[in-house]
């Protein structure tokens with residue numbers, strides 16, 4: 224890890240110096256304490272290590288703009304399917320043993336769609352295992368809010 228950081232720091236230093244990295248040499252040596260050092264200037268290598276220091280060609284740094292999008296975070300539907308779908312369905316329809324959660328997104332009395340904060344609180348109570356048949360589970364607040372937004376979005380679409 225430290226080695227990686229050193230290499231990164233070194234590359235950054237090279238870039239900062241505006242050097243042409245294509246033919247840059249980097250020297251490395253291990254000191255008595257086992258710490259690996261890097262330099263691009265042979266004169267910086269302590270005499271005792273100069274003979275044993277290794278020289279490496281630095282590969283040319285190529286900046287690639289692949290245009291690739293970062294991996295999408297799990298959507299609400301994804302988190303739901305992943306963490307809750309084994310025992311719950313998101314919709315109203317009867318899926319046998321599974322318990323519908325969509326109705327939890329709508330206040331039974333007012334028929335108003337709960338805010339995601341309110342719904343997250345309901346989900347959190349359930350995830351904490353405060354319902355007799357639901358085992359307590361580890362779930363982050365972010366994941367709960369994601370599920371809440373997913374359920375609320377669904378409730379709005381189905382209204």
Ligand code: HEC
Pocket residue numbers: 306307308309310311322324327345346349350354355356357358362370
């Ligand atoms: C292992 C099966 C299982 C999993 C996984 C599970 N649940 Fe449950 N859940 C249940 C059962 C069974 C009940 C009904 C418990 C009861 O009535 O005592 C329940 C009840 C609930 C309730 C309360 C329903 C009500 O009546 O108000 C909510 C909200 C809920 N679950 C949310 C979730 C969420 C969110 C997840 C995923 C993070 C999840 N559950 C994952 C089995 C599960």
